[in-house]
Amino acid sequence: MTDIHALSVREIARQVAQRTLSAEAVTRAYIERIDALEAAVHAWQYFDAELALGQARRLDKAGSASGPLAGVPVGIKDVMDTVDMPSGYGSPIYATHRPVTDAAAVAAVRAASGIVMGKTVTTEFATFKPGPTVNPHSLSRGEPHTPGGSSSGSAAAVAAGMVPVAFGTQTAASIVRPASFCGIIGYKPTFGTLPTAGIKPLSPSLDTLGVLTRRVDDAAFFVGVLANREFLLEVAGGLRVGVCATPHWDAASPASRQALADAARSLEASGAMVADVVLPHACDNLADLQTAIMSYEASLAYVPEYQTRLNDLSEPFLAVLAAGAALGGERYAVLQQEAEQGRGVMAAVFDRFDVLLAPGAPGEAPAGLVSTGDPIFSRMWTLLGNPCVNVPVCTGPSGLPIGVTVVGPRWRDHVALSAAARLEKALGVQ
Structure with missing residues (x-):
């Protein structure tokens, strides 16, 4: 019997496309892992097993599971819009928000026959106020440890084996740091490699979409599919x-x-x-420059929330906005x-x-x-x-x-x- 959890992203897609494995079987295997661990890990902001299974069954029934990500379960960070799931951005302001379209990268996953498993927990607007997610490596300890942020749920879900790949975004350290804390691969591509359309912006000149996976090849393959590139991995030869x-x-x-x-x-x-x-x-x-630019751009991006829902913004996020607003446009241009x-x-x-x-x-x-x-x-x-x-x-x-x-x-x-x-x-x- 195939150990589905041991399969790479590339191998899942190959077997589902060749019909030696069904998309439903893959999805069920990961649902079982979520059911077993979610009560302790709290990686998911929104998860509906039947919604995930419905996607898989449609692929299998229609015989259309032939895309490059055929049957691959994917976690979607909850700053990314999804047409069939709530998108809360880690804030009570958007607790009931239902987008009318997918984020561009989510749509690309569906077009490639991937399975959108659910929405993973993010910190508030991908900044500093944590959600409830626990680092899976600390489950047997007396005190929970953070999985890192802001891609908290994505990192924890991959580390716990709930999905083989999940999206993360990074404006400061939100892919690399949780990957380090959770013992997995975190790949932040060159800025601009993947589209950020349909992602709640924080700092548009810094926001970068990337992935968390269990293997380097998983990250290279997955991002390569979405970026229309092929990253050939050379593991021998001269390297400086x-x-x-x-x-x-x-x-x-x-x-x-x-x-x-x-x-x-x-x-x-x-x-x-x-x-x-x-x-x-x-x-x-350079780190100080990043902090200042992020704060200034956030102060512009969140004028609507600041004006209409001030009491629903956390103190840490308000501090970011205040620091940015104090800079001014002239200083921002110099930065x-x-x-x-x-x-x-x-x-x-x-x-x-x-x-x-x-x-x-x-x-x-x-x-x-x-x-x-x-x-x-x-x-x-x-x-x-x-x-x-x-x-x-x-x-x-x-x-x-x-x-x-x-x-x-x-x-x-x-x-x-x-x-x-x-x-x-x-x-x-x-």
């Missing part, structure tokens, strides 16, 4: 790797520092050329020019290295659910628009996962993905 402590090294725990060293050593053992890289001083303030200069500086770094290795998060997932953790190690990469892939490397002193970020040059995602696949193979990650 720069080990980048980033300007925020003081924030890295001993375990996170060890994870970076372990990853570098594994790549070097695989034949890669590894060297430390010190970023130019022009990179020192964007500085960000462009940073991209030029970083492009020169990638003349010397194929990829960079950097910390994915300060350490293990913090205990409790009042915070989703510090986004400091991803802010600069999101500002720059570089592709990033989190690869789980080890566990920390509490036994929770820690990952590292593989950063590639803009629009050369296949390089970052190939290096991540090589690291995955060197570490023996399955």
Whole structure:
């Protein structure tokens, strides 16, 4: 009997398209996992088993399950619009909101014969106020730990085996950090690779759509289908790797520092050329630039909610809006020019290295659910628009996962993905 949960995204699609496995059988297998774990994990904002099964049955009955994502169950982060499910954006303001169309990426999943399983929990408007989701790696502990955010439910659902792939969005660290905390792959593509139409905006010049998966190839295949690209993963040959402590090294725990060293050593053992890289001083303030630009753009995007539903906005989100409103348009223009200069500086770094290795998060997932953790190690990469892939490397002193970020040059995602696949193979990650 086929162990459906062990199948890759690519293999699920192949078997369903060839009718050696039905879309309904795949969907039922994942529904069973959701039924078994959801009461403890709280990964789903909206889940209707019959709705998911209905999609699968229609594919099987019509004989139309031949798309490149045939029968693949997909979790949809609840900042993305879905025509047949509520889209609440993590806020009580939109608790009863029913979109009239799908987000572009959701429509693309359906067109490729994928199964929209449900809506995964997001923090409020993909910012800082957490939802109820628990890190699956902490279920046996006395106190729950955060799965990270803002793609909390997506990361937890994939880590718990509830879906093989789920969408995440990243404006600061919302794909990479939860992937690190949950011990899975998190792929933030080059900015602009996937469409953000139909996604509740936070900061349009930063918002990036990506995925959380169990394997690098799953992420590369899934995003490749939606982006009309084929990311060929090369896991052998020469690779120039720069080990980048980033300007925020003081924030890295001993375990996170060890994870970076372990990853570098594994790549070097695989034949890669590894060297430390010190970023130019022009990179020192990139995280601050990201914070300011995000806040300013959010203050513009959320004028309607601020004017009409002020009491339904959390204090952390109001603080973001206030900081942005205080900047003003002239300062914002200067910040964007500085960000462009940073991209030029970083492009020169990638003349010397194929990829960079950097910390994915300060350490293990913090205990409790009042915070989703510090986004400091991803802010600069999101500002720059570089592709990033989190690869789980080890566990920390509490036994929770820690990952590292593989950063590639803009629009050369296949390089970052190939290096991540090589690291995955060197570490023996399955």
